[in-house]
Amino acid sequence: MTEQVMAAIDGSQFSEEVCDYAAWASLVLQAPLTFLHVNDNHLPPEERNLSGNIGLGSREQLLAELADLDEQRAKVAQEQGRLLLKEAKERAIENGVSDSTCRQRNGTLVETLEELQSEIRLLVMGKRGETAHQDINHLGSNLERTVRTLHRPILMVTGSFKRPEKVMLAFDGSKTTRKGVEMLARSPLFDAIPVHVVIVGAETGDHRSQLDWALKTLREAGHEAEGTIRAGEVEATLRAYQEEQDIDLLVMGAYGHSRIRHLLVGSTTTEMLRKATIPVLLLR
Structure with a gap:
């Protein structure tokens, strides 16, 4: 498979900039552009084991309700990802990339990128993801783990797109x-x-x-x-x-x-x- 520019997008403040830099790199490198959105369906720790302190008679009903809630959340996350990918593709067209690929996966971002590593020529990511702390000097944990795991060039985006001049x-x-x-x-x-x-x-x-x-x-x-x-x-x-x-x-x-x-x-x-x-x- 042809190596491609891959842009990891989510609902963070950096997603538009990731799209713009990825489109620029795709055009300059004459490499295919792929947008990747990963649904991590793992619940935060505080939302787990909610049934541990309730009576046996209520536990089965609550577990069923939690399962339904998980399913609803997964559907919402999948639809949100689909819309993000659609918007990214439209933005790429505005930036001159007429044909890009969208991929949506379930799992963790780092494991997904490691699996796709052989297809990546350049990975474009934001400084932080949508769930990260928003302090200006804070790094997202996904970025740190990705740099540790991948053996591909990674372009970390920090703000509005500017075509590099120096x-x-x-x-x-x-x-x-x-x-x-x-x-x-x-x-x-x-x-x-x-x-x-x-x-x-x-x-x-x-x-x-x-x-x-x-x-x-x-x-x-x-x-x-x-x-x-x-x-x-x-x-x-x-x-x-x-x-x-x-x-x-x-x-x-x-x-x-x-x-x-x-x-x-x-x-x-x-x-x-x-x-x-x-x-x-x-x-x-």
Whole structure:
């Protein structure tokens, strides 16, 4: 099956932006676009075991009523998902994607994405889902688990769509970020977009040679590229450079299992995602 741009949508505040960025990526990559909505029919913990403290005579009736209620909720959730997918398809048409696919599944989002992983070229997700806490620095648990599970590029969307005009790559010379440089160099997604390569650390010979390699690779592929080495705390330094240079897309590597077992918690990756005000493309 042809790899596709897959957009995970729900009823969150980011769904429209997910649609817009996914449509843009689909057109630029000339890849099929699929919208995915997953119905998680698991009840919240506080709604379970309601029959445990009632008399035996009433329990059977209550369980039947709860089963009916579950069925009604499932039907409502399925219809809501169908409408969300319909609206997403219509929005994609407005954005120039004449033909997109809609898929509705039951289960959990992360397990579904893992099952569909071989079909994904790029996954587009919002910073938070519809059930997540709405604090501006809060990350949805689905995003964290998805980054831990999938080995595909993930574009995290944070706000209104803006066609990227300047891209920043957070570069540390690791295998993941070197692959990121090579991906940036050859991907149609970044054609004619200036690329800024930033190393956070001391000005050393090793850092300078790593930066020179990255810039050479990008320029040989036809990109306008510039780079810098800056000392400081990683998240704050990258954020300052982003604001200074008016960057509108950040590319960075996500930690793998071998580097950190409890993915994201306390890591630079988490901090960058939590405080991100622009889309972040995560590479594995």
